[in-house]
Amino acid sequence: MTSTHTSAAGSIAQDLIAQGLVSHCTIVPPYILEALATSGEPRVARHARESLRHDEQLRAARRTPTARPTGRRAPRGEDAAGAHGTGPHRTIFDAKGTQDTPGTQVRAEGGGPTGDVAVNEAYDGLGATWDLWSTAYSRDSLDGKGMPLLATVHYGRNYDNAFWDGSQMVFGDGDGVIFERFTKSVDVIGHELAHGVTEHTAGLLYQGQSGALNESVSDVFGVLVKQKALGQSAAEADWLVGADLLNASVKGRALRDMRNPGTAYDDPRLGTDPQPADMDHYVDTKDDNGGVHINSGIPNRAFVLAAEAIGGNAWEGAGAVWYAVLSGDGIRADCDFATFAGLTVAAAGSAHGDGSPQQEAVRSAWEQVGVLTAGVRPPSGGSGGTAPSPAPGQGGGAPSADAQVLLRRTGGFAGQVRERRMALGELSERDAKDWQHLLAAPTLERIAASTERTHPDAFVYSVVCDETGCDVTLQEPHLPEAIHSLFERTLAQDD
Ligand SMILES: [Zn+2]
Structure with a gap:
């Protein structure tokens, strides 16, 4: 297979993006690339500018969808239909430094490792991602129907990003100064593929709060891919997104820290992690589709709090609750934080019983990040002692019963x-x-x-x-x- 200017798969993806049927997502937020573009290191700045320019071209091709595309969502029960399939169907391509996708096929399902570490990381990462969805949620691939998993590596020259183009994964090699190759963190692979799952389920609009939920869902299931692959419990996990992407010279731990949003990095070239940890610090911005990579810190932290309070493996506890909401009938494409929070509380009640410790853990998590208001919950006489005392200032906005x-x-x-x-x-x-x-x-x-x-x-x-x-x-x-x-x-x- 040789690739010319624009491959068939690539042009289909562009058409879908142009029709608003899929959203293009990149793992490195534009604000980081912008910071790098003005960096004092010429090589870093040049690569960041090139990545930004390319992202802008892709974004320009996208129109914000106005409604959930009808007919794309699997009916109830269909998700599990293919769960007894034979496994993932992976194909890895090599763009060889071009921006043509998919590129030349270099490894197909069942084929042995090649001498290219990026190819093997992509292959293994797609497999770990398929495994999470299949074994934890009985979901056969992204669409629940065995969709093939395609990935292109060595995309562009020193390309500082990874993205999901609506039909496949694309990985850059990074500039080697700030960013390492983007196949290095399996949670980044899991993140991008989770955008495919969201597309085939809730269809969350990639703008504002629903967009930040879309981002958060990808971070959540991305780190769950890693936790399951490593056999880490919620308590053992580091909750970092993209920890392996950062070059050793960068002052930071990762691209995002789900447990402590806003603290992942503080670097002269990258800037300071802008994620808020609660609603008091919600960022209103027109950038980044309304701050989808910024305000995702709030639901991210809620997930970690719920997962740690529930305990055990996060993909089984809080992860199953989040998946029930994502794939359920109650969620709409324009879902906001408070609605999503309410749906997770309800889903935890359905799974574990109303007033169960699991449901209280989920409710408390959303209260701690200020999405649900503490103090208006029913007196439950909870014995677990897991409920936090409301933070000062929380609940100040809630109207009285006389309102x-x-x-x-x-x-x-x-x-x-x-x-x-x-x-x-x-x-x-x-x-x-x-x-x-x-x-x-x-x-x-x-x-x-x-x-x-x-x-x-x-x-x-x-x-x-x-x-x-x-x-x-x-x-x-x-x-x-x-x-x-x-x-x-x-x-x-x-x-
Ligand atoms: Zn994303």
């Missing part, structure tokens, strides 16, 4: 208006709590700000709460299902 909320639904084909003014205390305990969570976080504002498109005949909801200053108008098609059903339940209770 007055106006919910108004307009639009719709028949043009009827439904409206309810209520004090939160009038509602059922569950709905009152849901409203308090919702109004304590800027969730509704974010949905309203991120969606401009209007839909003929769709309902429009407005929510006003003087106590929290909330005053937003939302299109029904943009609402996460959990919020939509809360609104409809609230309106229905007024009958």
Whole structure:
């Protein structure tokens, strides 16, 4: 197989990206490449600029999807259909320093090791990733149907990145000064392939909070690939992403530290790790698709806290809960942090029982990072002592039970208006709590700000709460299902 300018697989990927059906993701965030591009080391700066330029070309080809592509998601139960397949179907290609993908085939499934360490690392990393999805989650490859795993190594010259192009993995060799070759960390391979799983399940939009969740899910399952391959429990794991990518000269441990976001590196050339560890430090930015590689630190830390509190192997404990949410019917493409948190609490309850230690661990984890608000949980008399005391300042944004909320639904084909003014205390305990969570976080504002498109005949909801200053108008098609059903339940209770 020889590759010319643009291979068939490459052009299909570009078409999919252009159609908004897949998102292009790179492991090294643009802010790091930008820092390197202005680095005092000419060689590093030149390679970083080249990587940035290439990433920009790929990004330009992508349009943000406006809705989950219908028909791409496996129906319930289908995920397991191929789980008894015969194993992964891996093919490794060599781009030989070009940017043509896939390149020349150098190792196929069942073939022995070659003399090229990058080829062998890619092959083994794809295998470790397939193994996690298959044995831990009964999922046969990324699509649940045995999708072949393709990877290209030696992409570009000194290319400082790895990415998933919608159909295959691509690895650069790194500049050798800041970054080593990108096949070196198996969690990076696992990260990129997890983007393929997300694409075939929740389809999380690669923008803002849903984009940061998309990134976080990839970090989570990326490190779980490594932990399972090494047989490490949650307590033994280092929770680092890309630890082996950094050259020994770099002042840092990894690209990201899931347990301690914001502390992974502090290097004159790389800058300082910008990840926040909680919602108080959420970063509002237009860069990086709304900070998807930055704010992912918040759900990343929630996962680690849940995994450590549950104990044992993280891929079996917290990992199974996260996977149930990712592949379940409750999640929507525009899911935000609070909705995702609620779904994981519910999934932990389904798996282990309401009020179980596992469910409390998950709830507590989201409270510690400020996504769920401590203090509005039901008095459970929990005996485990695992619940943290609320951090100072946490919960300050939650409205009181006396808070007055106006919910108004307009639009719709028949043009009827439904409206309810209520004090939160009038509602059922569950709905009152849901409203308090919702109004304590800027969730509704974010949905309203991120969606401009209007839909003929769709309902429009407005929510006003003087106590929290909330005053937003939302299109029904943009609402996460959990919020939509809360609104409809609230309106229905007024009958
Ligand atoms: Zn990613």
